[in-house]
Amino acid sequence: PYDVLVIGGGPSGASAAIYAARKGIRTGIVAERFGGQIMDTLGIENFISVKYTEGPKLAASLEEHVKEYNVDVMNLQRAKRLEKKDLIEIELENGAVLKSKTVILSTGARWRNVGVPGEAEFKNKGVAYCPHCDGPLFAGKRVAVIGGGNSGVEAAIDLAGIVKHVTVLEFAAELKADSVLQDRLHSLPNVTVITNAQTTEITGTDKVNGISYKDRETETVHHIELEGVFVQIGLVPNTDWLGDTVERNRMGEIVVDKHGATSVPGVFAAGDCTNSPYKQIIISMGSGATAALGAFDYLIRN
Numbered sequence: 001p002y003d004v005l006v007i008g009g010g011p012s013g014a015s016a017a018i019y020a021a022r023k024g025i026r027t028g029i030v031a032e033r034f035g036g037q038i039m040d041t042l043g044i045e046n047f048i049s050v051k052y053t054e055g056p057k058l059a060a061s062l063e064e065h066v067k068e069y070n071v072d073v074m075n076l077q078r079a080k081r082l083e084k085k086d087l088i089e090i091e092l093e094n095g096a097v098l099k100s101k102t103v104i105l106s107t108g109a110r111w112r113n114v115g116v117p118g119e120a121e122f123k124n125k126g127v128a129y130c131p132h133c134d135g136p137l138f139a140g141k142r143v144a145v146i147g148g149g150n151s152g153v154e155a156a157i158d159l160a161g162i163v164k165h166v167t168v169l170e171f172a173a174e175l176k177a178d179s180v181l182q183d184r185l186h187s188l189p190n191v192t193v194i195t196n197a198q199t200t201e202i203t204g205t206d207k208v209n210g211i212s213y214k215d216r217e218t219e220t221v222h223h224i225e226l227e228g229v230f231v232q233i234g235l236v237p238n239t240d241w242l243g244d245t246v247e248r249n250r251m252g253e254i255v256v257d258k259h260g261a262t263s264v265p266g267v268f269a270a271g272d273c274t275n276s277p278y279k280q281i282i283i284s285m286g287s288g289a290t291a292a293l294g295a296f297d298y299l300i301r302n
């Protein structure tokens, strides 16, 4: 059996695998797609100490760093079941069952898409998901935020300090965000809020030039000219396959303690699949290191 088996090969999983392997213990990593979300990321400017890099380049360095160590890398493999017996068993989609003394879950998350024409086409060409990451790219420009929940309104407040103008499009009749956030939003001079707005299309040529929405009351379609669209309708953790084996919160995120431990002894978790409040590369790498050290502590005590 493995001492530590990491499920997920994004920044958190790679970090966990390296920290585990450096303890000289038997380490494996299973990844559906090594690199994770950063494979879909173009410019990265907030990975501290690296002024600028690109997702696929960072993913290649992650893989290279992992391969410096004695880690079994099982890429293009998807875990579908976890079961705690004497050891922890992970069943893969291909039917193989891997056994380990500890497991680190680092299966990440995905942004919920609006699924309208133009969204996929203009991803990284004006359509963005992460205001912390991509906000500065729209300095002085006009943007829309789709979604009026906490993340959408936080994004709009954040962006209003950088961009020329922000339009918030909320599907429902009112914003869903906490009232302190709504008050803050309404105090900003360069923000317009449109409720009952169903986004119908993101328009553009080689990059975004506008957004169309249907007013759900009057059934009329409107078009706004702008340069960027931030989709903020939720981040979905890749944790469905866990069922009720480990405790998850109402958003489906795995609940971890300060050591990265989950509700199941020997099972740890890190990165965007957990209830960590902020989802960023540097944060997920830190939590991967924490989970590996937590798992090592667990191994020497059991």
Ligand code: FAD
Pocket: 007, 008, 009, 010, 011, 012, 013, 030, 031, 032, 033, 034, 035, 036, 037, 038, 040, 041, 042, 043, 044, 045, 046, 047, 077, 078, 079, 080, 106, 107, 108, 109, 110, 111, 129, 130, 133, 134, 238, 241, 270, 271, 272, 273, 279, 280, 281, 282, 284
């Ligand atoms: P992920 O990167 O999601 O990796 C999850 C891994 O688990 C993948 O290898 C996946 O294939 C695998 N996996 C999932 N399910 C299974 C399964 N059942 N079995 C096996 N493997 C599985 N952050 C920044 O700090 N700066 C940025 O500029 C930035 N830009 C971003 C731009 C975009 C478009 C996106 C989508 C995200 C961006 N982020 C950015 C966020 C950042 O990418 C994430 O916070 C980070 O990748 C989280 O790492 P993770 O390892 O927790 O999860």
